[in-house]
Amino acid sequence: MKIYSHENLSLHRPLPYFSYGKMHEPLEIPERMVEMLKAPAALGLEVTNAKEVGMGPILAVHDFGYVEFLKHGYDEWMAVEEDLGDQVQTGIFVPYDNPGLGIMAKAAKYQADDSAPISEHSWISIYWSAQTALNAAEALLNDDSDSSNDTDVQLCFSRPPGHHARKSAAGGFCYLNNAAIIAEHLRQKYAKIAIIDTDMHHGQGIQEIFYDRSDVLYTSVHGDTVNFYPGVTGHEFERGTGEGEGYNVNFPMPHGTDEEGFFEYVDKSIDTIKTFDPDVIVHVLGFDVYKDDPEARCKVSTEGFKILAQKMKALNKPLIVLVEGGYYIQKLNDNLQAFLSGLIEKKS
Template sequence: MKIYSHENQKLHKPKSFYSRGKIHQPQEKPERLTALLRAPEAMGLNVIDAKEIGIDPILAVHDFGYVEFLKNGYDEWIALEDEVGEEVQTSIYMPHNNFGLGILAKAAKYQADGSAPIGKYTWTSIYWSAQTALNAADALLKEGEPSNKVQICLTRPAGHHARKSAAGGFCYLNNAAIIAEYLKPKFKKIAIIDTDMHHGQGIQEIFYNRKDVLYASVHGSPINFYPIVSGHEHEKGEGEGYGYNNNFPMPHGTDEDGFFNYVDKAIDKVKLFNPDVVIHVLGFDVYKDDPQAKCNVSTNGFFRLSKKLKALNKPIIILVEGGYCIEKLNENLQAFISGFTLDE
């Protein structure tokens, strides 16, 4: 097992987020990564400091103008003569018929909702979040027969809501999509299984018309729940990608056994696809006491989840994404890791 992280991921410190007509205190904050890092430390496991892979894998997935906005938008925002807030944050959402002339137009074009503000150090953190994920993918590319079948990336901010040219849902760069594309020269078939509480509409959008990357997502029903407009069962993919996009929306209030009924259905899709590599988007926001939870997974449930993933017997890269019950992240991550290591 290899575990990766990078300290620069802590630099992004959002001030607030806007949802359902209210300004909320930030939930996606640096303390999340601090709590997650306690788990491998407590278990005596080494955490590898991620090295820089570069910008090219990011640009292979995301539009150039969007990446440029993420990198330079804050400086343009602060340079405005008018009084502005501490972060790039829009109240106008207009991705189409928008030439992006000026920073306010760019924000309207590239920010999909009120939960992905851009501060002074946001680019640094999201860039190193992507680099952390890329380190695991790079290790697989450089090995002959993969010897490290389990690699865990403590990535923050998360990525699965990030679309090809839009930030939202606390996400800016789509790490799962970036590493899936990066792995393609060596591995023909990639499966992404997503068990975060929320549907990863960004992953779905990027691979919707492709059959070389299978997406299977277990998440809370998106009816009146983020991301609101995607994640339904009937969304199966398009063209040659039809059937390779699989959504398993859970009714709100689903218990742990119900959660695993959906997980088993997603795993069955992965087994049928028979991928060369599995990418797992792990959300601790399915935990019963998480402020975002609409289901009731216990700490032991994460042990149970990793045992099921281990049984796939495939090289797997785990991206730790959602999870906002900070006081339980350490314990829950230890339980998850134990499912891979306990009988080794």
């Protein structure tokens, strides 16, 4: 198994932001990385410093204007003569029929909600989050061997996370859609990619990007999105369109689902993947399904993450795990250790 990270993932530090009529302290903070990096160290696992792959794979998924906004938006925001605040955050949402004249208009066009502010060093972390994920994809693309090796299971720290990021919109703490970027990149060599998402929230960005395609399966286990973020997607009836019909499969869980129920939905998702028979599996892993997480609407235990890892590994396909959500900092180390132990456990 290989694990990838980069020191720049900790630079993004969002400030308190206004949402749902009140101020919120950010949950997606650099201290998450501090705790998660303790897990591989405790298990004696090496963490590889990610190398730069470049902008090409990002622009294969995201619109150029949107990426330019992420890259330069903070500087443009701060250059405005009026004091707009210390981070790019819009209260105006006009994604369509918006020429993007001025940074306020660009923010209105490219920020889908108020939970993805851009602060001084955000772009550096956003970029390196995608590069870190791309290192795992590159390892598979450059692996010519047929035998089992350390590219069969790979794990990437993905901060800031990505599954809510749409083709041209940030939201839900997400900016670049790392799962979609590496799935598209892997299509250079592999015919079929499956993305399984077990984060507490539905990944509407992944769904949108591949909704009309049959070469990338997206299946998601998440909390019922009625009055729960992202609020407008993640329903069972969303099955894809055109060639993609049937290749988008959602399993919304009733709020309050216990661990047994969670795994019943995960097993259904796994059955869908087995039917699809992909060449590579990308797992969007969210620790926000943990029972004490502030975002949790289900009750997964620490031991449950070991079971989840065992189920992913048992699919016997090349596996790339992206560590995304999870905001109960006190247990991130323990929960990731449990997951890693399930990945490295030898078959009896």
